[in-house]
Amino acid sequence: MTKSRLHIPRPTARPGETPDFSYLDLSPAGSVDKPALDARARDIEHLSRGLVRVLDDDHSAKGQWDPGFDATQLQVGLRWMLLNRVFDERMWQIQRQGRISFYMQATGEEAVSIAQGMALRPGDMCFPSYRNQGLFMYRGVTLVDMMCQCLSNTRDMCQGRQLPIMYHSKSGNVFSVSGNLGTQYPHAVGWAMASAIKGEDHIAASWVGDGTTAEADFYHALTFAAVYQAPVILNVVNNQWAISTFQGTAAGQRRAFAARGLGLGIPGIRVDGNDFLAVYSATLWAADRARRGGGPTLIELVTYRGGAHSTSDDPTKYRPKDEWESFPLGDPVERLKQHMIAEGHWSEAKHESLIDELRTEVTAAWKEAQKYGTMTEGPWLDPGTMFDDVFDETPHNLESQRRRMLEVERGE
């Protein structure tokens, strides 16, 4: 008698076990070719199986995907990645001190927001996930404004309506972070379709994690992007972990996430997400392709979630404590730093002094942010504002609820 079998995906290591990343398919740096911008999707399917890497183990840059950055460009990239990390470290501590309610770090994934942010043009529209704070920073949101959002204080861009880290920036062309997963993916495609309808050359980009590829919106977005050849870059940040479930629970064991669009004719590129140069280069390729009418690209960024999912999470309960140290693609900041040192553009001393400088900047921002109110001390937001912006013009029922709420607050 034959029997069917239910496969329960299991990660290669749980707490107390030896980390094992043998499941990750790696390609040597420089080994994946860079196709022409007008290559047919069917002719470049191998890009979804390989791993685009530029930075080699000896810290040199190799192959066709090397963007050939000069010292200044490299330093810009390193600086923003470090700022992202230093900011996250500080905000994590601040949450642990009980001074903000919640936080999410991007530790280990900074190359995603910064390299991709640098590869896009200011007029391109970003539809971020909750781990893209680097995009907001790079696109001009000040540290003070980000901190004020996390504090829900009087300068909070969200006026106390959103959890910490759910930023938005109209002027920086970064969309509002939702909190629901993957909903921004079809928005990016619609935005890109509108850009094409209007005959503009702006493109859209969006980010989800490996876990979110299981959401219906992911496939809605891919379908629309393929059907209308929308000028959009759809990124899957495969950081191996969706809270406690590893990427195999989203079927990452079957085939790379980069291949999810192949059936729809969407080219997929699997990229070393911790390789600043590779991430930049692959993004620029996809952006240029989209801008000239070549349609969407799905980019999988293979990385590792170096920290907890959020301040409400304890990853030691479900994965080995030291797993990140064994991750074969390392740390994006460290790798770019070593490359710059190898190229003679950087030194350990310069690096340390940059970190000090950024910490000072973050500390100064925190001092400034608190002037606009903290969780325990004013000034306070006017709670009456919670009835604003539900509609373009506030209807009578909300106005009467606002009056009633304020009466209750006054003890009437």
Add this chain to the structure above:
Amino acid sequence: MARMNMIEAIRSAHDIVMDRDPSVIVLGEDVGYFGGVFRCTDGLQRKYGEHRVIDAPISEGGIIGAAIGMGVNGLRPVAEIQFADYIYPGFDQIVSELARLRYRSCGEFFSPVTIRTPCGGGIRGGQTHSQSPEGIFTHVTGIKTVMPSNPYDAKGLLISAIESNDPVVFFEPKRIYNGPFDGDPEKPAVSWNSHPKGEVPEGHYTVPLGKADVARPGEELTIVTYGTLVHIAIAAAAETGVDAEVIDVRTMAPLDVATLADSVNKTGRCLVAHEATRFGGYGAELAATVQKECFYSLEVPIGRVAGWDTPYPHAFEWQYFPGLKRMSAGIRRVMEAG
């Protein structure tokens, strides 16, 4: 003035706004080349092109999600969901994104999407082509919910909806697309030709959102309803000989409380009626509102007429549908009480 049925009026609304505003685009299943399964967008693609009238994949979540993104990028999308029964795959996009985008970004981002969708039964559509899910949407703050009951209102309300910077879910009672319906399926179908609201200006005009209409003035009883049941209420008033004032709510959210309250405070009696299932339905909100605003004018308890709390049964459509018999019985109940 021209004579139009509701389909023609809705088509005309599209045409008028698309002609005036190049940012208005239409997308949905079968809306382009074919012109929609109910023909509401017929001819628009030929006139405005494939970039503005877009045949979409069968993906309601994708249609609404993409429309939101288009709206953020300066377009004014009108998305057709072929039947209200099919809207649920897009529900999260409506509730979590469309309705809250302005709020969560403090007005920095918004998306002025209008979602049009045919609803209601009486067309032999079974349980997947007959639902009236408006009450699910009226419970979602941040969107406006509209249902016209005649061609004149359909055009004016749809133009208002498309021109509004707020998202609107626009329900079209498909039973009355081609003519008013008094709730008796045995009678021959009538057209909008002889109905005063079948007279529709060819050009631009609006019927404001958030404003109810007195569809039949009366003194003895107020019937608060919308969509197809407006006509059944008027017919039931004639059948029972009760001088009922029929309020056509038109915009379910935000609700025009004043028009309702004025009427009930005058008549002292109220019957709330809708085709959707009763329990937890929008009628409960209407009844609660009338109770709050008119308690000391009410002479008898508020009555309710609604669809039974079952799925829409194909073979027992007329037993399910709250038609003339149930409306008249509802009127008598309220009149005989107290």
